Amino acid sequence: xxxxxxxxxxxxxxxxxxxxxxxxxxxxxxxxxxxxxxxxxxxxxxxxxxxxxxxxxxxxxxxxxxxxxxxxxxxxxxxxxxxxxxxxxxxxxxxxxxxxxxxxxxxxxxxxxxxxxxxxxxxxxxxxxxxxxxxxxxxxxxxxxxxxxxxxxxxxxxxxxxxxxxxxxxxxxxxxxxxxxxxxxxxxxxxxxxxxxxxxxxxxxxxxxxxxxxxxxxxxxxxxxxxxxxxxxxx
Amino acid sequence: xxxxxxxxxxxxxxxxxxxxxxxxxxxxxxxxxxxxxxxxxxxxxxxxxxxxxxxxxxxxxxxxxxxxxxxxxxxxxxxxxxxxxxxxxxxxxxxxxxxxxxxxxxxxxxxxxxxxxxxxxxxxxxxxxxxxxxxxxxxxxxxxxxxxxxxxxxxxxxxxxxxxxxxxxxxxxxxxxxxxxxxxxxxxxxxxxxxxxxxxxxxxxxxxxxxxxxxxxxxxxxxxxxxxxxxxxxxxxxxxxxxxxxxxxxxxxxxxxxxxxxxxxxxxxxxxxxxxxxxxxxxxxxxxxxxxxxxxxxxxxxxxxxxxxxxxxxxxxxxxxxxxxxxxxxxxxxxxxxxxxxxxxxxxxxxxxxxxxxxxxxxxxxxxxxxxxxxxxxxxxxxxxxxxxxxxxxxxxxxxxxxxxxxxxxxxxxxxxxxxxxxxxxxxxxxxxxxxxxxxxxxxxxxxxxxxxxxxxxxxxxxxxxxxxxxxxxxxxxxxxxxxxxxxxxxxxxxxxxxxxxxxxxxxxxxxxxxxxxxxxxxxxxxxxxxxxxxxxxxxxxxxxxxxxxxxxxxxxxxxxxxxxxxxxxxxxxxxxxxxxxxxxx
Numbered sequence: 001x002x003x004x005x006x007x008x009x010x011x012x013x014x015x016x017x018x019x020x021x022x023x024x025x026x027x028x029x030x031x032x033x034x035x036x037x038x039x040x041x042x043x044x045x046x047x048x049x050x051x052x053x054x055x056x057x058x059x060x061x062x063x064x065x066x067x068x069x070x071x072x073x074x075x076x077x078x079x080x081x082x083x084x085x086x087x088x089x090x091x092x093x094x095x096x097x098x099x100x101x102x103x104x105x106x107x108x109x110x111x112x113x114x115x116x117x118x119x120x121x122x123x124x125x126x127x128x129x130x131x132x133x134x135x136x137x138x139x140x141x142x143x144x145x146x147x148x149x150x151x152x153x154x155x156x157x158x159x160x161x162x163x164x165x166x167x168x169x170x171x172x173x174x175x176x177x178x179x180x181x182x183x184x185x186x187x188x189x190x191x192x193x194x195x196x197x198x199x200x201x202x203x204x205x206x207x208x209x210x211x212x213x214x215x216x217x218x219x220x221x222x223x224x225x226x227x228x229x230x231x232x233x234x235x
Numbered sequence: 236x237x238x239x240x241x242x243x244x245x246x247x248x249x250x251x252x253x254x255x256x257x258x259x260x261x262x263x264x265x266x267x268x269x270x271x272x273x274x275x276x277x278x279x280x281x282x283x284x285x286x287x288x289x290x291x292x293x294x295x296x297x298x299x300x301x302x303x304x305x306x307x308x309x310x311x312x313x314x315x316x317x318x319x320x321x322x323x324x325x326x327x328x329x330x331x332x333x334x335x336x337x338x339x340x341x342x343x344x345x346x347x348x349x350x351x352x353x354x355x356x357x358x359x360x361x362x363x364x365x366x367x368x369x370x371x372x373x374x375x376x377x378x379x380x381x382x383x384x385x386x387x388x389x390x391x392x393x394x395x396x397x398x399x400x401x402x403x404x405x406x407x408x409x410x411x412x413x414x415x416x417x418x419x420x421x422x423x424x425x426x427x428x429x430x431x432x433x434x435x436x437x438x439x440x441x442x443x444x445x446x447x448x449x450x451x452x453x454x455x456x457x458x459x460x461x462x463x464x465x466x467x468x469x470x471x472x473x474x475x476x477x478x479x480x481x482x483x484x485x486x487x488x489x490x491x492x493x494x495x496x497x498x499x500x501x502x503x504x505x506x507x508x509x510x511x512x513x514x515x516x517x518x519x520x521x522x523x524x525x526x527x528x529x530x531x532x533x534x535x536x537x538x539x540x541x542x543x544x545x546x547x548x549x550x551x552x553x554x555x556x557x558x559x560x561x562x563x564x565x566x567x568x569x570x571x572x573x574x575x576x577x578x579x580x581x582x583x584x585x586x587x588x589x590x591x592x593x594x595x596x597x598x599x600x601x602x603x604x605x606x607x608x609x610x611x612x613x614x615x616x617x618x619x620x621x622x623x624x625x626x627x628x629x630x631x632x633x634x635x636x637x638x639x640x641x642x643x644x645x646x647x648x649x650x651x652x653x654x655x656x657x658x659x660x661x662x663x664x665x666x667x668x669x670x671x672x673x674x675x676x677x678x679x680x681x682x683x684x685x686x687x688x689x690x691x692x693x694x695x696x697x698x699x700x701x702x703x704x705x706x707x708x709x710x711x712x713x714x715x716x717x718x719x720x721x722x723x724x725x726x727x728x729x730x731x732x733x734x735x736x737x738x739x740x741x742x743x744x745x746x747x748x749x750x751x752x753x754x755x756x757x758x759x760x761x762x763x764x765x766x767x768x769x770x771x772x773x774x775x776x777x778x779x780x781x782x783x784x785x786x787x788x789x790x791x792x793x794x795x796x797x798x799x800x801x802x803x804x805x806x807x808x809x810x811x812x813x814x815x816x817x818x819x820x821x
Binding site: 118119120121122123124125157166204208226227 | 314316317318319354374381400404405406430582583586587616641643645700725726
């Protein structure tokens, strides 16, 4: 497969655009383009046959059963056929629950219209925050089958009440609350007194809520953890 | 000695002359005159602008401009605003801060756009730059209020803290109390993006009270209406003010308090905020309306009659941001009342609804174009358009410099003739000879690109979505638009040919973004191999592009010129096409 690169001289373009009569558009509008635009399939297994046709250009009808056709207008000039777009996806972003901040007047979710929608269209900035949070949650849920964190960084900030200095801890090294608390106790020099825990483990989750770690299972904790705070337990 | 013979002025004089030249373009031109001027200029350049943080490395910048005081950096591509750039793509500011902290401590201003800023970065800024004055973070993310607390606590000479459109982890509102009681130099504070949970009102009030030079204050949604009066009372010198939530139970004492306080603000020129506004409280701002030049009502969910009333009170308005609740009727009133209008942005109140919820059509834009002789910048969301309207707009308003039209449903044809909107947009580029920025929408064929390539000679930024028929379209743009710097394309049938035929053009531009188009992996590799001064990034969350046939289209493509070479901070779903194997993983 050869791709010509018209790099050196602008006078030798890949194919002579000047020869084309730009006033007669002999080719029909694209077919098969629905409101959801063009996107590439998730598995490209089906795309290999269609891929072949897109690579060979209008100037070369190539061997090997290319699907590109040439349209000739009345004066027999070559008018490149529009590259066939054979990739469809019905992008199905997850049907999520209603967004959490109800006080936003524009409460319509980006995934309206029966759960189908285009990413980033219409190009309105304000939606970014809500969508990012939801997408992050979805990604976390999907990727977190073995209790690992979805984001690439596994370091989490830890603060202790009464201590100005925040520390960082690699959460991927832990798989249970026991190991985590042991490490934290060592880190902040806390000890159990008379078998009573002097500190409680709390954390800030993705939704912006502070929760007690002992109230949730480890997986849930890991998935939504953003920051850890140790607060004194008052008895 | 030969050097001195060539010039009649000593270096210091030249330096003094250069100090009057502020624009980057002019400075760059000055530096190219001769070696001597290059040297003098680089030592006295005080402001550096880097439009793409990956185009150059921090060390290169510092090496060339050893004494700059102010830096502006931009990170992610514009389409990141619309979630088209996956999280983790890049744009980290920390390496820049680290290098600058080491190089010299006298940096005063940092302005960032679409970059990832961490608390560590903010803490490093706070620690390293003793005379730090200005921090503007525009559409940035990655930091929390902890980082802000560090800035507040340490930057004794801070004048400006502007967090427009940022995503901040709101851990605690008490970061404001970290401004020491002795700190009084604040001139501009924009915290409108912060969360809605709690706000430290007393700390805010005390801060406003002691910073008598405060000119700009943009509050966040957490500040309720009854608190605004208290805050404004201490700052009658404000020029720009952003309210918090503009709603409360309608009480005459709250109202009169508010109205009284607004009337004492004699310098107020710009208003924004107005979340959840209820019309009953709007007249409180009438005393300042006649002096207003800028009004941002893009969060104000009030209907056309109330908007009309408000707008009629503002004859000196130059800039208006509003929701489409204003409707055509409101825009007609705007056209007749605000003859100084220069910029208009109309946002959709219900962008995802299938049916129009308001009566806002192309007529509103036509009215404003006909009625406002100074109008030069427009961002307009609507649901229908016609070639006729666009031609009228173009003819009546040839002074447009920025024209961004978003017809909400992709590929919407001219509603009168059912034809593509090629002719309409063609008229825009033909009549508006100074057009610098253009966003297209609606049903468009390759023809519109032919018009653009032929006429849009001053066009610097073009945004295209769901348009065109073939590579010819892209070829027209790349070969015709001489001033093109940024091109962003999504969901268009543009493939390899136009891109490869115009490869050299890409080195004259800042960047090219193409997503959901038809550019093959093979073409990307070829570009990467043949063009060493371009970074060709393939962004594909499906997996490595070489796990699919070479002629498969890539999902997203971001090409930018760079003298820093490929970057090494890429996430697993970004590949840089390189000279070696054509594939480089981070």
